[in-house]
Amino acid sequence: MSPTNNPDEISIGVIGLGLMGSSIIAALLMAGHPVKAIAPLRSDLAEAPRRIREHLRHSAESGLLTGPVRAYEARLTLSEDYALLKDCRLVQECVIEVPEIKAGIYRKVAAIVDRHAVIASNTSAIPISHLQKQVPHPERFMGIHWAEPAYMTRFLEVTRGQLTAPQYADWVCTLAGGWGKEPTLLRKDIRGFITNRLMYAVYREALALMQRGEATLxxxxxxxxxxxxxxxxxxxxxxxxxxxxxxxxxxxxxxxxxxxxxxxxxxxxxxxxxxxxxxxxxxxxxxxxxxxxxxxxxxxxxxxxxxxxxxxxxxxxxxxxxxxxxxxx
Amino acid sequence: MSPTNNPDEISIGVIGLGLMGSSIIAALLMAGHPVKAIAPLRSDLAEAPRRIREHLRHSAESGLLTGPVRAYEARLTLSEDYALLKDCRLVQECVIEVPEIKAGIYRKVAAIVDRHAVIASNTSAIPISHLQKQVPHPERFMGIHWAEPAYMTRFLEVTRGQLTAPQYADWVCTLAGGWGKEPTLLRKDIRGFITNRLMYAVYREALALMQRGEATLxxxxxxxxxxxxxxxxxxxxxxxxxxxxxxxxxxxxxxxxxxxxxxxxxxxxxxxxxxxxxxxxxxxxxxxxxxxxxxxxxxxxxxxxxxxxxxxxxxxxxxxxxxxxxxxx
Incomplete structure (x- = not known):
């Protein structure tokens, strides 16, 4: 899918610089990728650099960095300009869970990126099969779902929509191995993802036990x-x-x-x-x-x-x- | 319920010297209790002392003992003679999950112990309300359910049967605090206990996901x-x-x-x-x-x-x- 495995040569775009976005950006910088971070909200441009630096410092203190924080920051470009995404092999969207807002972003991204680029959403609420209808190349669209703090968890859930081509999802899983992740691949776009399903099965039973007074919180x-x-x-x-x-x-x-x-x-x-x-x-x-x-x-x-x-x-x-x-x- | 909180003055009996029994004995010795360990199977008398010593050594290596292993072993009495249980404030049964075998043991224990002694089963399969019918003082009978390795987990589930008096269960919970446990109290004798219910809710969903081919093992x-x-x-x-x-x-x-x-x-x-x-x-x-x-x-x-x-x-x-x-x- 990509002629190189060198993260330095694989630029990744991130749309959305909120808490989750900042954390994902730190994770990708730590993995050695050049990161183009796009702010749909101008206000995020003020806050995000500080948050990303804090995450990198946190990682440095934990011995997870091999160089100084500034060497990682040097690979980051922050902007409001979608044109910067042009050479990105992967663009990760992590904005609020409003389908219309996401759709608008996908249209802007699709108009810029190469025809081989993968576009991914961090959604945990909206079906991938629904979101992928908004892009001209749905076979290269998928869910990439991170857990907070994204730069320090091994969890990563890759979800194929109905139209996602398996080889693109496999490429992302391989790439994510280099991010220190243990990616899981959801082969069908079921509502709730693996981890949500399993945990909400626990919540259902736990709430029922409490509701019946059989155990305390x-x-x-x-x-x-x-x-x-x-x-x-x-x-x-x-x-x-x-x-x-x-x-x-x-x-x-x-x-x-x-x-x-x-x-x-x-x-x-x-x-x-x-x-x-x-x-x-x-x-x-x-x-x-x-x-x-x-x-x-x-x-x-x-x-x-x-x-x-x-x-x-x-x-x-x-x-x-x-x-x-x-x-x- | 007991005039003392000094573990040295609270003898505890354990019936059954299998893998679980040996592990529970190590936990109680580590907490400072004199332990009377009764073997319903003579063959266990040969194997159990070695297993218990291994558990204590394992704990010593982990820095969990305050004295030499032999000082803990000195508080242990192993025997086939139920008469040794006479001064025990608590008797923990942990034999195989066969109601008739357990019932026979409870009758022998009840004939020996003081009228204030608590009798407890480690069962994870048989309702406490059913087992407690086998003893003359069902109000002092309950479930005390350990997790392996018993001497190194914080988990302990105390289950009241229909006839268990709350103050006895509370006494056990307090006592178990001194064992380094975080006891949970199940107020009703529901099938499956708290932890089993929660985990089997996960298993049900996980097996269903796999059965439908939506995710891999x-x-x-x-x-x-x-x-x-x-x-x-x-x-x-x-x-x-x-x-x-x-x-x-x-x-x-x-x-x-x-x-x-x-x-x-x-x-x-x-x-x-x-x-x-x-x-x-x-x-x-x-x-x-x-x-x-x-x-x-x-x-x-x-x-x-x-x-x-x-x-x-x-x-x-x-x-x-x-x-x-x-x-x-």
Whole structure:
């Protein structure tokens, strides 16, 4: 798909310089790509450079950079001018989840880029098959869905729409390997993506347990944190089944599946929170209570934890052969 | 419930010296309790002391012991004689999941222990409300469900049966705080426990995604490992909702819940594995393929990972106030 694997020779465009965009830009700079960052909102041009520098410094402190921060910044061009995208092999859109706004951006991008360039959306809400109808070459359009903080997580979800050509999605997956990601490929454009589906299956059951008074909020959280949390970063869920033994798993599955919640609507407990304008740590009104100090501490703890778990995960790669070299912390 | 909080003065009995029993015994010894370990199977008396010593050495290497291994072993009595349980405040049963065998054991224990002693089962398959009918004081019977390796996980699930008196369950939760656990309390004896329910909700959805060819085994595993795994040890699932913002969560929930699998039966994919005698890493036939070397490497990696994640989790306690003292790894 590309004559080179040298990131220095593969320019990548990013449209949208909000929190997510800034974080994605940092990730791509860290991988060695020249990045053309386009601001649909002029106001972002003021804030984004500072945020990107902070991310790079954060990564430098974690030992993830091989050169000084300024060497990475030197590869970044920030502008409002879409014409800068001309030589980009990949353009990543990460603006707000409004289909009309995204469509307008795709038209501008498509008018500029080479016919082989891939255009991708970070959407987690709008079907890729719908978005790709807005571009003249839908076979080169796909979802590339990042997790925050984008420059320090291994997660990346690539989603093919109905019209996406598999080889373009495969090229992005290969490219993303060079970004330090472990990309997953969703072969059909199902609503909700892999990770959302799995997590919302948990939320459905957890909310049902609470709604029926069978467990408290705190205990549901502790159970997942200290049980699933004790192996999740090492193994996926199917590996865990192999590890525990399939016949035992089959026995539990047979017993538990018929008992699980099949609720399709919003549980009253969740609806009441929303009706009361509870926004979580962002307005100090969540499922749990927060003081301003506590909300800040959670933000800080998550930033620190991300560094720690990133380093820990790197010591336990998916291939057991390479596990030999590990030494305990 | 007990006149003392000094673990040295609270003897605990453990019935069953298999893999789980040995691991639980190590955990209780590490917490400072005198432990009376009773073997319903004489053959276990030969193997258990070696396993328990290995667990204690493993913990010593991880810096979890404050004295030499032999000082912990000195508090352990191994026997086939149930009379040794006489002064135990708590007796933990962890034998195979056969109701008749468990019932026979409870009768022997109940005939020996003081009327205030708590009897608990490690069962993850049989309802506590059913088991507690086998003892003369069902109000002092409950589930205490450990996760492997019991001496190095924070997980502990306490389940009240229909007849369990809340104050006994509360006493066990307090006691378990001294074992380094973060106990969760299931207030009703629902089938499947908290953690099983939540994880099998994930399994149901994951198996459905695979069954429909929408994602591969590998990708489902990667998505959970690198997305959920990046925060799970820090936050529970509800804390995560607060962190991401409730209105966004509500929006996704509304969209995703109606799309989730409501399958109640065993998915064909899983049934075929079972019909083909696939037992996971234990016979090298699992959802993933294994060589003997790979199976061994997964066992080793999990043992090492457990030490690492235990230490990491200890640096991020649930209370944000105490997070201040953390320094990055």
């Amino acid at each position: 705190e205990d549901v959280d502790k159970a997942f944190r200290y049980d699933a949390g004790s192996w999740m970063t090492l193994m996926g869920i199917f590996r865990r089944m192999d590890f525990l033994g399939l016949p035992d798993q089959w026995e539990i599955l047979r017993n538990v599946f018929p008992k699980l919640s099949n609720e399709e609507g919003v549980p009253p407990l969740m609806q009441e929170m929303i009706d009361n304008n509870a926004r979580g740590i962002h307005n100090l009104k969540g499922l749990f209570p927060y003081s301003e100090e506590e909300a800040r501490q959670w933000e800080e703890a998550f930033a620190l934890f991300n560094q720690d778990i990133f380093k820990l995960a790197a010591r336990y790669p998916s291939e057991p052969d390479s596990m030999k070299s590990k030494t305990p912390l | 590998e990708d489902v595993d990667k998505a959970f490992r690198y997305d959920a795994g990046s925060w799970m040890t820090l936050m529970g699932i509800f804390r995560r909702m607060d962190f991401l913002g409730l209105p966004d969560q509500w929006e996704i929930l509304r969209n995703v819940f109606p799309k989730l699998s409501n399958e109640e039966g065993v998915p064909p994919l899983m049934q075929e594995m079972i019909d083909n005698n696939a037992r996971g890493i234990h016979n090298l036939k699992g959802l993933f393929p294994y060589s003997e070397e790979e199976a061994r490497q997964w066992e080793e990696a999990f043992a090492l990972f457990n030490q690492d994640i235990f230490k990491l989790a200890a640096r991020y306690p649930s209370e944000p106030d105490s997070m201040k003292s953390k320094t990055p790894l």
